[in-house]
Amino acid sequence: MNFIETRGNDGSRPAKVSFSEAILSPMSSFGGIYVPESLPELGLDFLNEHLASGYKTLARAVLIAFQPDIAPEAIDRALATYDGFDDPANPVPVVKVRDDLYVSELYHGPTRAFKDMALQPFGVVLSELAQQRGENYLILAATSGDTGPAALDTFRNKANVRVACLYPDGGTSDVQRLQMVTEAAPNLKVIGIHGDFDDAQNALKSLLASDRFRAKLKEKNCLLSAANSVNFGRIIFQVIYHLHSYLELVRQGAIPLGEKVYLDVPSGNFGNALGGYYAMKMGLPVEKILIASNRNNVLTDLINTGKYNLRDRPVIGTTSPAMDILKSSNVERILWDLFGAERTKELMQQLDEEKHYELTAEELARLQAIFAADSCDDAEGKAYIQQAFENGYLMDPHTATCFKTYETRRDKPLKTIVYSTAEWTKFSPTIANALTGEVGARDIDALQAIAKAAKTTIPAPIAGLFDKAITQKTVIDKEQIEQEVLAFL
């Protein structure tokens, strides 16, 4: 299968690229990104065939349907990373929480957040491609908390890949920071920045765009790639768990095969939601995809009004920080799919230049035929966490935003799959506050308070962090990043 560009072709780049090329250099003409030229059609027969399949068997079949230009053995090695999840036989448990609401738990990987679902296998694929081609890659990542640990974990000691990961010093939770600064592998560099996440992200973007930086990397025989959520190599792994979760509902007797469901997704960069959209287009019976936001509700506004508006809209810090995002990169792939490359280029350029675009009434109707959206503020999220806990279910603040969309945006009494994107251990001060009223607890105290209230234990990978040696001690001003990265190479 070939990949083409969301904003059309500029004549100097190839008009089509292979899967591996789209992974290794994910940026395309006019600042666009790559999309599959067409999607495989799977349909009900495929689902029926895989009713009894384990996660890896299903995943292999979905990947092969995309006909990627990577060896079947490489696919198997990538999928073997799911053996490192809590339950290798079922890396993504789906749990009934109440009434029509089922939670698909995407956080049972090594870093306890859903970024592992895609980054674990993606790390294997990228490293294998680099080795095959005899190339060395530098992955630059900027993180507000979850992507950094997941990217570091997946590339730890992987051949032909090095990672430099930027995080805002003081801007992540203790657990997230410890997950990064205790990494000791020689191919990983973690850099704290004096500043906030935007500073880290902007520093990263200017390095990615700098010809001089690329030239210096080339002198060191190193190419630049990215592991951010626009990389299709991540998206492809995010189609699979939507199919799996649906099949789980069938296996549990909640629905007959063929009955429609709602997918309810806590959204930031829209990778998770895009995976659901592709699954729907490939034949998964989905009534609608519900998009949950926090107070950074730019997606809620887009889907409800057709306006994407970044004017006079600073990022608001919330208790679901992985969703504190205003420029949601993967929306571009939806625009391309619905309205074509020419219109996507026009809209995205307008967003870059004027910080705003507006869909026509007809375009909005097409968007609303697929998506519905609502936003959930911190107080509402806290109430959902409390309410779920009283019913015996412990969840994180990102997952909680989906409970609002579940209540407000369903117009049919169909089963709903809420995607849970982080374990309670990753955002413990917020959850401790909801459960015990404690304010401003340190992570270690909050973890213990929650474990006690929930009569559970702190999972070993998290508990062990507090005793690990801190190996990554670099904290610098953003002007020094380039020098620091080059020195690392």
Ligand SMILES: *Cc1c(COP(=O)(O)O)cnc(C)c1O
């Ligand atoms: C990354 C992340 C999200 C947002 O997912 P997108 O695919 O970017 O929309 C939500 N919750 C958590 C915990 C995350 O780490």
